[in-house]
Amino acid sequence: MRDFAQEIEDRKAAGLYRTRRHVSGPQQPQLIADGEPMLGFCSNDYLGLANHPSLIAAAEHGLSRNGLGGASSHLICGHHEAHHQLEQKLARFTGRSGALFFSTGYMANMGVISALAGxxxxxxxxxxxxxxxIDGCKLSRATIKTYPHADTDALEQLLAGTDGHKLVVTDGVFSMDGDIAPLRELAQLCHRHDALLVVDDAHGFGCLGPQGRGSVLAQGLTEAEVPVVIGTFGKAFGTSGAFVAGPALLMDYLVQKARTYIYTTAMPPALALASCASxxxxxxxxxxxxxxxxLVTKFRTAMTALNYQLMPSETPIQPVMVGDARAALKLSADLEKQGLLVTAIRPPTVPQGASRLRVTLSATHTDADLDRLIAGFAASAPQTTHPTRPAVATATIR
Structure with missing residues (x-):
């Protein structure tokens, strides 16, 4: 029998053991974590809407009118008018012909990719x-070709040497590095090689583009150029659930084929109404x-002056590179002693030798909050290392 206990001990020895914190109260910069007051810089609540009174009021109103549970899948009797209202609003917001509301971003990616490729x-x-x-690609049972990060030349060579139906899938904003995909170049490649482009913009919606419409519209790209976009409500929108938006024909196709949409209970209507308000x-x-x-500009300026190594990111995701997993844990622990909560990200989430502290900023952070974080890093500066970024990376998490 596999020695699960030994595997856990091995992870602890390598500095890779993961634990959960108990957070009390609403998600906001001032947190109670494991019973202690902390100033958090690790949430994906980029616009600070997770505790917004308008969204709470919309959810409460939805609960009073429609109850709590979704009760059924969308194709039985779970597709509520609130879900339909949200999907219409999403189509307009993303500049696309249609949209579908999924339960989670993970389910959206797995369902969309495995439906559009086989x-x-x-x-x-x-x-x-x-x-x-990555899991959606595996579930599809299609042939998977991984290209080096943001390397459009390498991708073009792969596309040129491949026949048949082709699907290119990328994050819009990469969750661990915070950089933005070269979407215009990807769209041109897909047009040239007759490939369908899918962009997961979970970390772009709300923060980037005109009126927060995401990285695709930030680069001026239309539905014809980027047919399918995927997003989540659990980050900048401050609620819960996820969505895919694109041509009406493909949305109808996903209703027929996306197993993670077909075979799961619909999200509560109240959450859909809160997302409309968001x-x-x-x-x-x-x-x-x-x-x-x-805040992003101020943080980058100050951290560069402190000689920390940052990634080339203009987004609220600001990784502070450390290198060794144990050193990243120590830096995180040093900050925690100062009442600052910043999570250490270690393999297998990131490559070996690329452990980091993933600082995420929120619109509800004040300048004083950021000053306190910078002072904390200044007090801990001798513990940092400055690794060379590995050329090959593994799967990431949000």
């Missing part, structure tokens, strides 16, 4: 794509995005 087809996947994309907030609140951009 045995005999080929899927081309960026080396730093999220684990849910889209309205995201569209009109440029001030939050402006403040967030200010």
């Amino acid at each position: 045995k005999g087809d080929t899927v081309f996947s960026d080396a730093l794509n999220h684990a849910s994309i 889209i309205d907030l995201v569209e009109r609140d440029d001030a939050r995005r402006a403040h967030l951009a200010h």
Whole structure:
């Protein structure tokens, strides 16, 4: 029998053991974690909407009108008018013809990719794509060709040497590095080689593009150029669930074929109504995005002055490279002693030798909050290392 206990001990010895924190109260910068007050810089609540009173009011109203449970799958009797309203709003928001509401981002990626590609087809996947994309590729049973991160020349060679139905899938914003995919070049390649392009913009929606409409529209790309976009409500939108948006024909096809949509209970209607309210907030609140951009610039300037190694990211995801897993844990622990919660990210989430602290900023962080974080890093600066980034990466998580 496999020695599971020894595997756990081995992970502890290598500095790779993972634990869960108990968080009390709402998600916001000022957290209670394991009973202690902490200033958090590791949430994906980029716009600070997870505790917004308008979203809470929309959910409460939805609960009073429609109850709690979804009760059934969408294809039985679970497709509520609130879900339909959300999908119509999503189509308009993303500039696409249709949309579908999924239960989670993981389920959306697995369902969409495995429906749009199958045995005999080929899927081309960026080396730093999220684990849910990688698992969706595997589930499809298509041939998988992984291209080096953001390397469009390498991708073109792979596309040129492949016949049959081709699907290119990429994150819009990469969750562990914070950089943005070269979407315009990818769209041109897909047009030239007759491939379908799918972009998971989970970390771009809300933060990037006009009115927070994501990295695809930030690069001026249309539905014709990037047919399918996937997003989540659990990050900048501050609620829960996920979606895919694209041509009406493909949305109908996914209703027929996406197993993670067909065979799961619909999300509560109240959450759909809260997400509708969130889209309205995201569209009109440029001030939050402006403040967030200010915090990103301030953080990068200060950390560079402290001689920390940052990744080339203009997004709220600001990885601080450390290298060794144990050193990353120590830096995280040093910050925690100062009341600062910043998670250490270690293999297999990132490659060996590329452990880091993944700082994520929120529009609800104040300048004083950021000053406190920078001071914490300054006090811990001698513990950092400056590794060379590995050329090959493994799957990442959000």
